[in-house]
Amino acid sequence: MTTSDSGMPLVLMYHSVDRYSADPYRITVRPDRFDQQMRWLWRHGLRGVSMRQLLAAHRRGAAAGLVGLTFDDGYADFLDHVTRTLSWYGFTGTVFAVAGRLGGVNEWDPDGPRKKLMDAKALRTIVTLGNEVGSHGMLHTRLPAAGDSKVRAEIERSRTILESITEAPVTGFCYPYGAVDGQTITAVRDAGYDYACAVAHSELDGRFAIPRTYVGDRDKNLRLTAKVLRHELATRRTRLELGVPG
Template sequence: MVADISAAPRVAEPVPQPAVEGRRRRDSAAWVAMYHSVSTCPDDPYDVTVTPARLERQLGWLAGRGLRGVSVRELLEARDRGTERGLVGLTFDDGYTDFVTEALPVLHRHGFTATVFVLPGLLGGANVWERTGPRKPLLDEDGVRRAAAAGMEVASHGMTHLDLTQAPDDVLRQEVAGSRHVLADLLGEDVAGFCYPYGHHDERAVDAVRMAGYRYACAIAPSPLGRGDLVLPRIHMGQADGSLRLELKRRLARVYGRALEAA
């Protein structure tokens, strides 16, 4: 459940800065796009659904501008090598079944990868955290493995989609560290990424992510706690995003992308 805060048409262009000694200037900042469900369901009170046809057009728009969608893990690895120009991180929150049935074929047609943030405490369940709107099925264990086998990054969205800023300490640890252990056992590999449910985070939640050993964590808006790989901002992508809105969001990405610049 998110609000589209990224569609405002007025975006100030960042003032070019001189290159810092020992670091090249980023001419085209990398950024991260945020998706959720991919389906033809018309009932979408939280603006978290795009149709497969709309996703096809959006990814085609990126490809037509020389941009390539990748998982956040791949994006950060490229950033660390200084080769992130032209890459866009693609994320799909909540781990809906339609990630495998609908999004994967579109991603493969474009040669893109993505990160899917799943809820290991709700595998095979539904989006019970949403009070209204349709019930949508979530990936089960086989679906999670299929996503990973297809070359996608599987990362954690917490165990059960709780607001971590309201969770007691023991629940916070289970949601953050516990979910990482469950996914690692399921996949047979390390889990690098975390995504804060609702984008909500505070110092306590960020510390829990750090202590759990995650390489990065995604939020939504730029964090009041500052920049860094444990509070990566993302730009919401919705059904209404055609070419004009995508161009506006790409300009906004020049500002959001500063959070991804290597220290």
């Protein structure tokens, strides 16, 4: 199985990788399942990379076989369970960190178990391991419902903080809850980001609203195959609607 250079690259969306007893939001994948999923990619000739790597390759027409790996919220278990698996397969990923809650917990999930978030030291560590850090805002705020000044603070201040911590450019943004509209896209673009990730496909699909494919703990080989094929079909349909060959 391969992914094409044409159309929108395949991007997988993860959150937490950890053992669990309760997971009402279905954001957690057990470490052994995550390893199986990465092995499935590797066996099918696919390589997981950060968004920065994926988009750079896409610009060159060299993204075939590459899959973006993203991890929303910046959970501490990324350092505990993800980095070793990614290194084993020669993969990298992008962590979208909530800049105003580093070292805290996921307070925005009222009904879910509390999960610890990476602190500044952990973010610096994952960057040294070849991973990318992007912004998920300051406080995990639903941006289309916020005022203009709050949107700017969420987008611009978070980037400043994360760049200061990692001493590396922060070029990617991820919309909390996947909530995005045209005005929010304009704000992200005007702030100087290179790309932004959404969740589902929509009429806003593009470099500043990149759709992603959710991956959960129940996703084994057949479900992964179906999700990759569904992405390819959606991309092909979009290109046909736009009259783009390929």
